[in-house]
Structures are given as C-alpha cells and as structure tokens.
Amino acid sequence: MVALLRERLPDLDLEVTEFRGEVTAIVPAGRAFDALLALRGAPDWTPVLTDLTAIDRFPAEPRFEVVYLLTGYAPPVRLRVKARLPGDAPVIASVTGLWSGANWLEREAYDMFGIRFEGHPGLTRILMPDDWEGHPLRKDFPLTEEPVQFNGHTPKVPSAIIPKSPPRR
C-alpha cells in the first residue's frame, strides 16, 4: 500500500516506520487528505476508516499526531496513516467526504484534543457537555478527582499517585 502511495503521489514527503509488523506512513498534514484519497481509490483495495484518533506529544513540538487507521477487508490489510500538527491552532482537512463514518470520529478528536477539521459538516462536541472548557485528553489537562460533598475530604490527584518513571534505554 505504501508503494501505491509512492506511485500515485511521487512528490509526497513520506516517512514509513514499522513496529511489530504494523506499518505506519507519516505524511505532511497539508497532504493528508490527498494521501487518503489516493489510498481510497486503490483498485484492488477499498479501505474502511476503522479508526481516527489523535496523540498528544506535549511538550514536544509538533505536538499533535492525527492517526487514521485504514483496514482493507479482502485481502485483510491494515495501514496506519499519521499527520503531525503544531500545538497552537491545529487544523487538518476533514475526511468526512471520503468516509461518512469519519463524522463522529472527527467530532470526538475535536472534543478531546481541540483539533479542528476543516470542512466538517458540524464540528461540535460529542462526548463532553457543550459548555465544557478545555479538551480532556490533552496532556496538560489534569486528571483530578471530583470534590465530594463531605466535610474534611481533600480531593487527590490520581496522576500523582503513580510517578511516571523515565524510559529505560
């Protein structure tokens, strides 16, 4: 599939990684729609958008990664496409025109990470209340316990209980 992408978009700045047998193609954010369009139109492979999500790499920059997981059913193939976005005002083209199922998935990514999808028919919050402030799955959005209505109860910060150990090399 990566070969097909190279053939159809020869000028695409493509980075391919493989881990545990899973192929990830990293494309520039501006060309993500073109790349997905080229993949969707593959003659012997009609992929389904199985999942669309984002990763927050805070405090690294570029901060966000939008991840598209494509699955072809016959023969069964999976391919992950990623696009990196900057931390301030992350915007990427919507793929609702390619798969109608992207509608809710993009709304969820917008709700949880604050990534805007240009061309989405109705980009509103889906899981959180409409008046919610902030985007919960961002790394700088703290995980806290809701204060309980009892006297003498001090809310704890669950994320502080388990210290995050540095990676072992």
Place this chain on the structure above:
Amino acid sequence: MPDSRTEPLTINMGPQHPATHGVLRLLLDLEGEVIVGTRPIIGYLHTGFEKEMENRTYHQNIVFPARIEYLATFIEEMAYVTAVEKLLGITPPPRAQVARIILAELSRIASHLVWLGSSAIDVNVSSGFMYCLQDREQILDILEMASGQRMMHGYFRIGGLHRDLPEGFEARVRRLAEGLAARVDEYDSLLTDNLIWRRRLEGVAVLTPQAALAYGCTGPILRGSGVNYDVRKAFPYGGYEQFEFDVPLGKNGDAFDRYIIRLEEMRQSRRIILQALDRLPGGPVIVDDRKIALPPRGELVRGMEAVIHQFKLVSEGLHPPVGEVYAAVESPRGEKGYYLVSDGSNRPARVRVRAATFNNLQALPAMVYRGFIADVVVAIASLDVVLGDVDR
C-alpha cells in the same frame, strides 16, 4: 381549512427510555408517522477511561476494559491484554491461550443472550428475556468459578492468566455446552417461527453494504449486510487460527438477518468451546518472565530476588519499548481494538479504545430513515448498543 401547512415534528426519545438500552437520546424528526431525520446524542455516560488508563501502569489498567463494555467482559480483557503483549512482543503459554478462548467465547454467548432477551422484550416477548437471563446466569456462574467475579473479572494478566483454571471447570463447561445447543434451538423455534417477530424484524432497519462500510460498522451489523469480515478470521489473534468455525452472513441487511447471525454465532461459539476443551493442554498459565509477570507465591518466601521483582512490578510496573500497536478482537458488537502508544515509560502515552458500537450507532439515522418509531426500537435492539462502549 384555508392555507394549511405541514412541518416536521421533532420529538425526544430518551435519554432514559426502556428501548434505548442505556443513556442514549434520540432527536427524531417526524413527518406524520414517518421518520425523516434522526440525531443520536451521546456522551451522557462519558467516564474518561482513556484518560484514566493513560495515568496508570499497564498492569493496573487490566481493571478498566471490563468496565468499558460490561456485557462481554472477558473479550474486552482479552483485547487489552493482547495489545500489551503485542507491544512487549511476548506470547502467553498454550494453556493460557486456550483457556482465554474458552472464557471469551462463553462471554460472547452470555452477551448475545442479553441481546436476545432485551431485544425480545423490546418486541414484547417478555418471557424470552427470562429464559435468556436464566441461561446467562449459568454462564456467569462458570466465569465466576474461574475468576472469582461475575462481571468485573480482572482474571487475564499480561502474559497469561492470574491463576490456573479451577478443578472441575472442564466438566462444568462441557455440561453447559451440552444443554446450550438445545436451548439455542428452542429460541430459534420460539422466535424464528413466530409471525409477530418476523413481521417486526423483516425488512426493518435495512443497511446496505455500502453504507455499512462507509460508516465503519463491524460485527453482526456488517455481516448482516453480507460483508464477510470477522477479526478472528481476517487478523487471527490468541490462537483462533487453529479453530474451525464458520462466519454466518446475511443477505438483506435487516434486523432479522442480524438476529439469525447472532443465533448462529452462539452455535459457532459453542463449537469453538468444545474444540478448545478437547485440546486444552497442561503446563503453566503465565509467562516465566519476572520483568512481566509476578513471581509465584511460593518463590516469595524463599528468595530475595522474587521479592524485589514483585516490589518493582507492583510499585513501578513494566517498561515496554517505544512504539505503538493496534490489537483488535472480535467482540459480540464488532471490532474492538486497543491502540497503545508507548513512550518507553511505565505508563502508556496514549490508550485509544476503538469501540465497535460507536461506529455502529452512527449508522442508525441511515437505518431508520423513512421508518416508524416502532422501527427505531427494533433498530436499536438489533444494533445491540452498550452505551459504556459508545461513551467510554
């Protein structure tokens, strides 16, 4: 009456409605009795499990999957544990793999029984609900026998199982599987030959294969529309490639086809369980790696090294290599996947739960377009929604 005008009437169904199977609100636009628009509103149950899982160690996260989707608990645990094992690049011992398959397929039958019972009650077959839950109780007894818990098991471990299957487990599963065949046949004859059941389900909530693919539907919804995709066959995991079973397919993509498919899936699950019981090997049930699995209890009193490993695993957890994996299982509702991103520390950098019901529910407006409110009830029932799975 001069100059009469018509405009669509908008009504609310839910958030708490017996037919919405949880907290799901539907805004229905009606033209007379015909539905011309459906807007599902979700998020009432949003519990932030993804965020919680990103703030805990890999071992601690085992408690969450069963709570996200609380009807097919062992399948959910299997999804998470398989993803972590893929990240670490390990394989559990054969006995653990086969035991997992037995428990997962029992979960699938239990989940389908809840679906059958609750959708029967939606179509006013209330005795069916009682029969189904009675059978599910027997399965839950077996799951409890193995894990000690009826629903939130926490029995699967990264690299195997918490402990070996109890004595008498095999005989009990065999006894259940024997009785189950007759029970499924009974449901079949009770409902399939029932005229009211057929009239309510046939030709209702139709989803074309093109629409099902565009919405990313999986599981019985996709197979009901005739697309042959089962994660167990397409991307085998946990040793499913060694088992013989068929994937039932529908033709019309209506609620009746989905019903037939789920009935058949129960029979196929029973077939897998019987095969697994015949080939259940002996041996250990968890990998022999002190950096991944806790040392056996007996070793703790004998050696200091085991105590140190135990302490490090409990307090700090394990450190997978930098990378990302996606592991999916076939849950009763479709493809349930865990996408784990590791930055090399003891907590996952990103846990993404790919929920099957989330995508399936998105297709609801297409299913009920130009139907009646009574068809919405049937459509939701045939989707088999679990709102914990939708909202996560």
